[in-house]
Amino acid sequence: MVTITLPDGSTKEYDNEVTPAQVAKDIGPGLAKAAMAAEVDGQIVGLDYLIPDGNEAALKLFTKKDPEALGVMRHSAAHVMARAIMKLFPGVQLAFGPTIDGGVYYDFDLDHKLSDEDFEMIEAEMKKIIKADEPFERIEANREEALNIVSDLGQEYKVEHIRDGLTEHSQLSFYRQGEFIDLCRGPHIPSAGAIGAYKLLSVAGAYWKGDSDNRQLQRVYATAFFDKAGLDEHLTKIDEAKRRDHRTLGRQLGLYHIDEMSGQGLILWTPKGSVIRKKLQEFIETRLERQGYHQVFTPHIGKLDLYKTSGHFPYYQESQYPALINRDYMQKLADEDCSFSDLSDAMAEGEIEGYLLKPMNCPHHVKIYDSQQRSYRDLPIRLFEFGTVYRWEQSGEIGGLTRVRGFTQDDAHLFCTEDQLADELKGCLELVKLVFASVGMEDYSVRIGLRDKDSDKYVGDPQDWDKAEDACRQAATTLGKPFIEEEGEAAFYGPKIDFVVNDCLGRKWQLGTVQVDYNLPIRFDLSYIGADNQPHRPVMIHRAPFGSMERFIGVLIEHFAGAFPLWLAPEQARVVVVSQKFEEYGRQVEAQLREAGMRVSGDYRAEKIGAKIRDAQLELIPYMLIVGGREMENGEVSIRDRIDGDLGAMSVAGAIAKFEDEINNRVVRKTFSGSAGLVSRDAQNEY
RNA sequence: GCUGCUGUAGCUCAGUGGUAGAGCACUUCCUUGGUAAGGAAGAGGUCACGGGUUCAAGUCCCGUCAGCAGCUCCA
Numbered sequence: 001m002v003t004i005t006l007p008d009g010s011t012k013e014y015d016n017e018v019t020p021a022q023v024a025k026d027i028g029p030g031l032a033k034a035a036m037a038a039e040v041d042g043q044i045v046g047l048d049y050l051i052p053d054g055n056e057a058a059l060k061l062f063t064k065k066d067p068e069a070l071g072v073m074r075h076s077a078a079h080v081m082a083r084a085i086m087k088l089f090p091g092v093q094l095a096f097g098p099t100i101d102g103g104v105y106y107d108f109d110l111d112h113k114l115s116d117e118d119f120e121m122i123e124a125e126m127k128k129i130i131k132a133d134e135p136f137e138r139i140e141a142n143r144e145e146a147l148n149i150v151s152d153l154g155q156e157y158k159v160e161h162i163r164d165g166l167t168e169h170s171q172l173s174f175y176r177q178g179e180f181i182d183l184c185r186g187p188h189i190p191s192a193g194a195i196g197a198y199k200l201l202s203v204a205g206a207y208w209k210g211d212s213d214n215r216q217l218q219r220v221y222a223t224a225f226f227d228k229a230g231l232d233e234h235l236t237k238i239d240e241a242k243r244r245d246h247r248t249l250g251r252q253l254g255l256y257h258i259d260e261m262s263g264q265g266l267i268l269w270t271p272k273g274s275v276i277r278k279k280l281q282e283f284i285e286t287r288l289e290r291q292g293y294h295q296v297f298t299p300h301i302g303k304l305d306l307y308k309t310s311g312h313f314p315y316y317q318e319s320q321y322p323a324l325i326n327r328d329y330m331q332k333l334a335d336e337d338c339s340f341s342d343l344s345d346a347m348a349e350g351e352i353e354g355y356l357l358k359p360m361n362c363p364h365h366v367k368i369y370d371s372q373q374r375s376y377r378d379l380p381i382r383l384f385e386f387g388t389v390y391r392w393e394q395s396g397e398i399g400g401l402t403r404v405r406g407f408t409q410d411d412a413h414l415f416c417t418e419d420q421l422a423d424e425l426k427g428c429l430e431l432v433k434l435v436f437a438s439v440g441m442e443d444y445s446v447r448i449g450l451r452d453k454d455s456d457k458y459v460g461d462p463q464d465w466d467k468a469e470d471a472c473r474q475a476a477t478t479l480g481k482p483f484i485e486e487e488g489e490a491a492f493y494g495p496k497i498d499f500v501v502n503d504c505l506g507r508k509w510q511l512g513t514v515q516v517d518y519n520l521p522i523r524f525d526l527s528y529i530g531a532d533n534q535p536h537r538p539v540m541i542h543r544a545p546f547g548s549m550e551r552f553i554g555v556l557i558e559h560f561a562g563a564f565p566l567w568l569a570p571e572q573a574r575v576v577v578v579s580q581k582f583e584e585y586g587r588q589v590e591a592q593l594r595e596a597g598m599r600v601s602g603d604y605r606a607e608k609i610g611a612k613i614r615d616a617q618l619e620l621i622p623y624m625l626i627v628g629g630r631e632m633e634n635g636e637v638s639i640r641d642r643i644d645g646d647l648g649a650m651s652v653a654g655a656i657a658k659f660e661d662e663i664n665n666r667v668v669r670k671t672f673s674g675s676a677g678l679v680s681r682d683a684q685n686e687y
Numbered sequence: 688g689c690u691g692c693u694g695u696a697g698c699u700c701a702g703u704g705g706u707a708g709a710g711c712a713c714u715u716c717c718u719u720g721g722u723a724a725g726g727a728a729g730a731g732g733u734c735a736c737g738g739g740u741u742c743a744a745g746u747c748c749c750g751u752c753a754g755c756a757g758c759u760c761c762a
Contacts, residue, residue: 105757113690113691114691115691115692116691116692201756202691202692202756202757203690203691203692203756203757204690204691204692204756204757204758205689205690205691205756205757205758205759206690206757206758206759207689207690207758207759210758210759211759212688212689212758212759212760213759216689216690216758216759217690217758218690218691219690219757219758221756221757247754247755251698252698258753258754260735260752260753260754264752264753264754310762311762312762315762316762318688318760319760319761319762320762359762360762362762391761391762393760393761394688394689394759394760394761395688395753396688396689396690396757396758396759396760397688397759397760397761399754399755403761491762492762493762510761576722578719578720578721578722579719579720579721580719580720581719581720606717606718606719607719607720607724607725608718608719608720608721608724608725609719609720609721609722610720610721610722610723610724610725611723611724611725612722612723613722613723614722614723614724615723615724616723617722617723618723624722626721626722628720628721629721630721638721638722640722645722646721646722
């Protein structure tokens with residue numbers, strides 16, 4: 001006896017075990033045909049799933065309209081793709097093929113290098129398979145049977161996976177579709193015919209089991225939808241995201257430049273991009289001063305001794321630019337006939353003398369703290385700096401503004417007592433919140449990075465770590481935002497609270513960060529004199545609300561799709577003259593705005609006004625000031641808003657007041673909605 | 688760092704072994720206009736760089752550098 005409860009509360013009873021397919025059929029032939037997958041007691045299953053006898057079960061049936069069915073179908077599409085590739089390239093070894101956000105991928109090991117040119121052929125083969133509409137058939141097997149099946153198929157990765165990965169499973173399952181059999185948990189749609197529209201998107205290398213010591217496989221990314229409209233919409237979205245990409249917009253709007261000759265991952269800020277960076281810096285500077293921070297400046301390089309003491313040089317040499325060796329030390333090595341390999345060894349041992357491009361600002365700030373005796377009455381001491389650091393990121397990882405080799409942190413180091421730690425952490429988090437709010441960026445996530453207790457890469461006392469991890473948790477709860485805790489994500493010197501956002505392509509980037517450090521004060525033997533007249537060890541906090549100015553601005557460009565709010569816009573207004581007759585008046589207006597502190601330019605070209613407006617609009621300039629005979633007579637300007645269009649005429653003073661108000665309040669308006677095609681209409685990203 | 692793809696004018700791109708192209712941008716001239724593209728002419732290229740194959744290379748091969756996608760890494 002099986003009692004099935006449907007979502008509307010109605011029940012059906014069966015004498016024996018029953019499948020969702022049977023229940024669908026009993027409800028109606030239409031549903032039986034439309035059903036793609038089901039959910040039994042919260043678990044997504046195929047329509048052939050056997051609901052065992054003697055049970056009560058809550059059953060939901062999913063049709064093409066349900067997102068749950070889409071995921072199941074995409075996984076089926078992955079099987080079809082694998083089947084097609086196997087048919088075209090015999091001998092291919094299958095690895096993993098899961099569904100991911102927006103589609104699926106499947107990892108293959110085959111000698112033929114797949115490329116975009118193969119996609120059409122593969123898609124054509126998939127078309128045949130889908131047209132044949134063969135069912136997906138589930139096959140259950142115990143471990144021994146399963147191993148026999150995969151060995152018979154010659155699928156070595158599957159053999160390894162059953163042996164080493166699925167050790168907990170006594171019973172395994174396969175799905176068969178025609179001649180294609182794959183080890184698979186399922187579920188699948190009933191038959192391939194329901195895969196309506198699909199497309200192979202890209203191919204890239206991926207290591208077996210994500211380990212760079214393992215063989216590299218070919219990962220084919222694809223997506224599938226039940227109908228063509230869904231696929232088209234998805235592809236349009238990908239297209240829009242590309243146009244929103246900060247690398248594209250950065251070039252179009254002339255915000256920054258990276259030159260092959262000056263170096264990979266080293267940003268050259270143009271005047272326009274520099275405005276954005278400067279305005280963000282000014283904004284946070286005034287906040288920091290109000291919060292009792294003190295600005296400092298430190299050099300771009302420091303002696304190796306500094307980084308030997310801090311631990312950076314011995315621990316993280318591969319991620320640093322090589323050391324700058326002292327001239328006389330170099331001579332001494334030469335005199336000793338030191339070979340390159342000797343030098344390399346000496347370097348690895350940290351036994352050389354010289355300087356390092358600074359990978360972090362903290363050691364310098366520590367030395368400022370330590371430059372005089374500190375009393376508990378002085379604490380907390382908060383030192384901030386827009387400090388530029390250099391890190392040797394792997395070449396394949398570098399791109400745009402989000403992953404670079406030289407970047408400027410809005411860095412600060414707080415030195416406080418144990419008792420002050422919790423409050424100081426809260427203050428840091430407030431600042432991060434403020435930064436995100438100031439640009440209307442609300443869809444960030446909070447992650448607490450804890451240590452991986454099994455790893456030995458961390459320095460410091462486990463008890464201190466426990467204390468610090470607790471302090472982070474407590475501070476994070478004051479944010480009033482959900483946060484996740486991730487083991488193994490801590491810095492080597494302490495736990496941290498990271499603020500993570502997605503870019504327009506869905507990639508995650510860490511921006512703001514707040515990190516507790518018990519380690520550096522010990523390494524540098526920092527102290528303060530307590531009320532008991534005894535020396536005590538201060539606790540350090542590293543924090544950077546923006547994280548890196550480069551990365552933050554990269555994400556910000558995408559957030560605004562290049563249409564910056566007035567307070568950040570590189571060019572805030574452009575005077576557009578109706579004809580060149582009014583150039584003199586136009587220049588007067590321009591001068592008045594500039595006098596009022598605005599970033600303004602004038603367009604006096606011998607072009608028609610429509611063309612000048614179009615150009616300004618495409619440059620995403622917030623306001624155009626149209627001046628012609630009418631305006632000149634009345635000493636006015638006509639304001640054209642980037643978003644709302646013609647706002648009519650007003651006095652120059654009135655216009656300035658309007659702009660100043662918008663700037664001073666750092667108004668973030670709903671995005672520009674013109675036809676420049678620069679804006680994604682994704683509702684989640686409206687601002 | 689690894690795998691694959693790509694590199695032609697300022698930008699976006701066409702050009703599959705036989706005299707380097709288009710659109711936009713730029714310069715000049717004409718046009719002087721009322722809220723998203725007026726017209727004409729001109730200038731602009733060591734086809735990323737270095738080797739090789741060939742009578743002949745932008746085109747084929749190898750290497751380097753850089754970009755893109757993903758993987759790995761990210762104090």
